[in-house]
Amino acid sequence: MTEDPRTWMPGVQLVFLSTPFLLMLSAMAMNACVALSRDFDLLIEAIQGNPWFERQKNLWGTASFKSRCYLVWSACGVVIWPKLHVRRGHLDADKMDNLPRGLRRRMIIAIWLGFTGFALMFLAIGAYKLGKN
Template sequence: MNFNVWFETWPLDLQIAFLLAPFVIALSGVAIGVYIACSRHFDSMISAFPKSAWARQRDILGTSSLASRCYLVSSLSGALLFPQHLVRKGVIDADDVSDFPPSLRRLMAVSAWLVIVGMAWLFLAVGLLKLSGAT
């Protein structure tokens, strides 16, 4: 079935919601990451990795600007989703990962997954609309 024909049969409110939802989801994840970067959680996140080579990024980028703080939060959020590979490469220490605060780890995982789901939804929606010839 042609997605364009199927999509156009939806009510306008549902079409708008389908196209805006990935932005709302992904930007919610970004907002959580910015919250972590601007709060006391950032200091506990940095201090939780004393033995890891990942901490060298902090020395290179610094922690004074919001952009560098957000980059550090997002890179570590991604690293904590699947840490096995980075532990094998020696980028992060296994003890640092196991000692990381669970509540902060959960918050960072929620942030990363919201961004991932939002971007996947966006790519799927754009791909379906492009393949159907709607645009």
């Protein structure tokens, strides 16, 4: 498809350009909900004793919204690639089993929404750059 996106109907262009941002905002909102709810305490309990996560928690703290969001995003990386973190010694495999299944699923969905939105954003930018005359 070599068609210039600028020639599309305005409504289609709006959907094409806003979808990546909506996906990324959805991911951020899901993790903000975890950071502001008691799920955050469940997450901290499940990963407690993990040396890497404990360093992150000591560095950022758990009091502010910003620090809690950062810790949730860090934990999402641990949840989505646990074998990598176990191999590096950042994570105890038994500790990840303590994480509630629903919370783990929401974190995985949030991180993939963020990745997908980011990829679609680059695809949209590429389509507009390639369509430029």
